[in-house]
Amino acid sequence: MSDFVIFLIDAAVKAVLIIVGLVLGFAYTTWLERRFIARLQSRVGPNRAGPAGLLQPWADALKLFFKEDIMPTDADRIIYTLAPAVTSVPALIVLGVVPFGGQISLFGYQTTLGLADINVGVLYIVAVTSIAVYGVVLAGWASSNKYAMMGGLRATAQMISYELAMGLAILAPVMMAASMSMSDIIDAQQNIWFVFLQPIAAVIFYITILAETNRSPFDLPEAEQELVAGYHTEYSGMKFASFFMAEYMKMIAVSAIFSALFLGGYRFFGLENLLGGWMGPIILFVKIVASLAFMVWIRATLPRFRYDKLMAFGWKVLLPLSLANAVVTAVLIVLDIIPSFA
Amino acid sequence: MTPGTVLFLILALIAVASAIGMLTSANAVHAALFLVINFFCIALFYLGLHAPFLAMVQITVYAGAIMVLFLFVIMLLGAERISLGSTLRWQGPLAIVLVVLLLGVTIFILFSPQIGSQMPVPEVWTAAQAAGDAEFGSPASVGLVLFERYLLPFQMVGILLLVAMIGAVVLTRDELKTGRKRREAQTAVSPDGQTGEVGEA
Numbered sequence: 001m002s003d004f005v006i007f008l009i010d011a012a013v014k015a016v017l018i019i020v021g022l023v024l025g026f027a028y029t030t031w032l033e034r035r036f037i038a039r040l041q042s043r044v045g046p047n048r049a050g051p052a053g054l055l056q057p058w059a060d061a062l063k064l065f066f067k068e069d070i071m072p073t074d075a076d077r078i079i080y081t082l083a084p085a086v087t088s089v090p091a092l093i094v095l096g097v098v099p100f101g102g103q104i105s106l107f108g109y110q111t112t113l114g115l116a117d118i119n120v121g122v123l124y125i126v127a128v129t130s131i132a133v134y135g136v137v138l139a140g141w142a143s144s145n146k147y148a149m150m151g152g153l154r155a156t157a158q159m160i161s162y163e164l165a166m167g168l169a170i171l172a173p174v175m176m177a178a179s180m181s182m183s184d185i186i187d188a189q190q191n192i193w194f195v196f197l198q199p200i201a202a203v204i205f206y207i208t209i210l211a212e213t214n215r216s217p218f219d220l221p222e223a224e225q226e227l228v229a230g231y232h233t234e235y236s237g238m239k240f241a242s243f244f245m246a247e248y249m250k251m252i253a254v255s256a257i258f259s260a261l262f263l264g265g266y267r268f269f270g271l272e273n274l275l276g277g278w279m280g281p282i283i284l285f286v287k288i289v290a291s292l293a294f295m296v297w298i299r300a301t302l303p304r305f306r307y308d309k310l311m312a313f314g315w316k317v318l319l320p321l322s323l324a325n326a327v328v329t330a331v332l333i334v335l336d337i338i339p340s341f342a
Numbered sequence: 343m344t345p346g347t348v349l350f351l352i353l354a355l356i357a358v359a360s361a362i363g364m365l366t367s368a369n370a371v372h373a374a375l376f377l378v379i380n381f382f383c384i385a386l387f388y389l390g391l392h393a394p395f396l397a398m399v400q401i402t403v404y405a406g407a408i409m410v411l412f413l414f415v416i417m418l419l420g421a422e423r424i425s426l427g428s429t430l431r432w433q434g435p436l437a438i439v440l441v442v443l444l445l446g447v448t449i450f451i452l453f454s455p456q457i458g459s460q461m462p463v464p465e466v467w468t469a470a471q472a473a474g475d476a477e478f479g480s481p482a483s484v485g486l487v488l489f490e491r492y493l494l495p496f497q498m499v500g501i502l503l504l505v506a507m508i509g510a511v512v513l514t515r516d517e518l519k520t521g522r523k524r525r526e527a528q529t530a531v532s533p534d535g536q537t538g539e540v541g542e543a
Contacts, residue, residue: 120395131406
């Protein structure tokens with residue numbers, strides 16, 4: 001076989017692995033969230049379907065498949081149908097640049113665990129997250145329902161406001177590693193994680209990814225008490241499930257990105273080289289699960305932001321803080337006070 | 343044809359189709375979405391030209407920020423249902439004349455041997471090509487060119503953007519102030535203690 005064909009098969013297998021991982025991860029993130037939040041609220045949670053409720057996601061999926069697919073009379077038919085897909089795609093593709101392991105050898109074939117290690121990896125992530133809002137906005141608009149529309153508008157305003165702080169927070173690890181490639185950033189954290197060197201950037205980044213994924217306390221686009229269900233009020237069946245799926249896949253994806261940028265990614269001080277390199281994905285998996293559990297914990301703890309407070313917090317606190325952090329980091333690196341891992 | 347050419351032709355077709363779709367859609371939201379598709383095609387063209395940095399910036403800035411803001415404004419105003427009617431009808435023939443002129447000039451430049459051979463190629467580009475493609479278009483090389491060779495224009499654009507930003511802030515603040523004054527005036531004249539909020543909408 002020619003090199004090109006091998007490259008194509010290699011990339012296709014990794015892409016399918018990432019997508020299957022995300023979809024399975026989605027199913028069990030819903031289980032994790034429901035079980036864990038139940039524990040936090042002194043309940044038991046779903047425990048009937050299978051041992052410890054492990055088959056619950058499959059039961060839910062089966063139910064949603066048989067739901068009636070409703071199309072509102074005044075809906076923009078094409079966009080209404082496309083919106084769930086448009087929401088899911090960014091969640092599925094964003095992990096393409098994040099390495100989930102080092103060099104491994106499979107039946108004598110050497111390969112790196114990670115789909116594409118491009119030199120604009122961080123920019124790719126920023127680009128994909130910036131277009132992630134389209135699905136929500138279009139769903140809200142195409143439903144021709146005022147609550148859905150309000151949800152869509154809120155999502156837009158929220159995304160634009162928190163995207164800036166997110167970009168500036170990412171700048172800190174980029175400057176420290178002197179590279180925009182995700183594997184370089186992970187390699188730069190071999191000895192110490194950036195969460196310790198850049199705590200402010202890490203906290204800002206985590207807050208903004210909660211806002212970008214519409215997670216509590218930033219779940220205003222789907223605030224039940226005010227907007228019925230926000231942008232997906234009119235959706236049912238598998239179209240509704242797609243929105244649900246996109247939200248949880250985004251949670252997994254941003255957790256993986258946070259791990260790569262601030263928690264050393266698949267590395268754990270040399271431990272990732274065990275099992276012939278297969279320890280790397282396991283380490284990353286543990287970090288992602290920890291981050292997901294943290295998100296659920298936050299949801300169980302914090303009440304939702306009021307809308308004006310959300311805007312004020314984004315523009316008047318996070319943005320100036322992340323800007324100041326970026327400037328200070330840059331100056332300190334130029335003065336050689338903190339090391340740059342170039 | 344190489345795979346690259348086939349890919350280019352497919353993308354070009356989508357780009358032109360989405361541009362035409364954008365011009366002919368009566369619904370403003372549909373027009374905006376066609377424009378987003380067009381921006382994506384352009385980003386993919388940049389990728390094909392070994393300029394990944396530019397491609398990602400194109401998506402982030404145009405598709406991710408500007409068009410999202412456009413959609414926001416269109417939806418907020420409900421402007422997708424407003425028809426412009428016949429007020430812009432005179433622009434059609436004028437646009438056709440201008441397009442024919444532009445197309446003529448482009449074809450003339452592309453196919454005339456005298457001008458074509460003298461087309462200036464930027465020094466940076468040839469240097470990068472001589473050095474090999476690996477670093478060409480990478481964030482580091484773009485940054486170096488931007489901050490060394492084109493530092494002054496870069497700074498001037500920065501100042502222009504800052505002025506525009508301050509302008510936008512000042513404009514909205516001014517509206518707030520006059521709004522408050524008008525409200526105070528209305529509160530003053532209304533005899534039965536009504537706040538005059540109705541006139542503000």
